[in-house]
Amino acid sequence: MRAVPLCPVDAIAEGAARGFDPDDDGQDTLFAVRTDGVVRVWRDACPHAGAAMALRKDGYLNAAGTRIVCHAHGAEFLPESGHCVQGPCLGRRLKPVASDVNAAGQLCVLIP
Amino acid sequence: MRITGLETLLFGLDDVAGAARYLTDYGLEPARVSETGGRFEAIDGTAVVIAHQGDPRLPAPPAPGCRLRKTVMGVAEASVLDAIEAELRRDREVKRLPDGSIESVDDSGFAIGFQVSIRKPFSLAGEISNAPGGSVFRPVNHLGAIGPDAAVRPRSLSHIVYFVPDVLKAEAFYVNRLGFRCTDRFANVGPFLQPGGSLDHHSHFLIGAPPFMHGVEHFTFHFGGPTAMMTNGYRFIDKGYQAFWGPGRHILGSNWFWYFNSPFACHMEMDADMDLHDASWTPRVVDLKADNSQTFLLKFRKKWMPGPGIPENGDYA
Ligand SMILES: [Fe+2]
Secondary structure (H helix, E strand, O other): OOOEEEEEEHHHOOOOEEEOOOOOOOHHHHHHEEEOEEEOOOOOOOOOOOOOOOOOOOOOOOOOOOEEEEEOOOOOOOOOEEEEEEEOOOOOOOOEEEEEEOOOEEEEEEEE | OOOEEEEEEEEEEOHHHHHHHHHHHHHOOEEEEOOOOEEOOOOOOEEEEEEEEOOOOOOOOOOOOOEEEEEEEOOHHHHHHHHHHHHHHHHOOOEOOOOOOEEEEEOOOOEEEEEEOOOOOOOOOOOOOOOOOOOOOOOOOOOOOOOOOOOOOOOOEEEEEEEEEHHHHHHHHHHHHOEEEEEEOOOOEEEEEEEEOOEEEEEEEEOOHHHHEEEEEEEEEOOHHHHHHHHHHHHHOOOEEOOOEEEOOOOOOOOOOEEEEEOOOOOEEEEOOOOEOOOOOOOOOEOOHHHHHHHHHHOOOOOOOOOOOOOOOOOOO
């Protein structure tokens, strides 16, 4: 298991999201969201068509910061579980990415 | 029924300020914008109008999750409005609004409106390619590339694509009741439709889809040519927006395309150079597959040039 640091975990505020491109693909492939104090990391791929989900850089949430939104067809997901509650992939789930915070306070994804 | 094409699309959403910024970044001109909504216009005055999703003045969407609240089409003159009103009143309610337009609903639950067209005529040369042997050229000393400081603006609202649960019924409404023609068709998917007062390949494309998809797939404005469209798309990505498909060139309609994620629960496209057809055109029917959907497909890439420091085997991939 290899830990790849993304950013200081404190850089992600409550109700905010941030995209990352850890493999240098030229576009973000993961994103992190903080909800109720917990930071979770998801693959930036809608279960509907595998589409990249952001509206613009880091734009993964609705206006209230309460839902993750795929801006390809408007699917909405619960930030706690990644379950789709509205849209073409209703009932399906975002792919979680294992993550951790290291001793230096960096949010890291764990690559097997 | 000489319907001239799309005039206005009305959306209701939760983040009005974000959508306003998006439409402005796309190149539309803000007109009458406030915190509660606004109107964003192309050169000819066709527009996207946004409002908060809770605004009680918005007609109902066809399905939950659809943010499109009304599609307004133009007609050449007031007598056509009367004719459409009489036709639709045979089996549904039609409202006359204070601005003189009429409002009703199509057979798929989309709110529709009709108004005497507000499209402003304008004259602005489109993209011209200097082709050996051709007959039309750019004037001598006129430049083909769009300079970094030159603005690019969408010219006119082009088309909208609906996901509908019963595509035969949806098509019949536009063809039999409103005088649209099918110009081409993806077999077992749906028709491209052209209204009677336009030569554009399509103003509507209908896709038969399961009920949970009911809504909009995308909508788009025409740009002045492929160079204008790709320059604008490139700048849009520079502003942080997320491309979905393109740039490329479609086969049916021949339009150049570039699709982007949007705040409208659908994609927003930029398009250019669509074919024109009249009633003498025989519709094609093709299977829906990638090869039939585009003549070629490209992908965004950061600016780069060959020179010192490039890898030994090149840097194309
Ligand atoms: Fe299109």
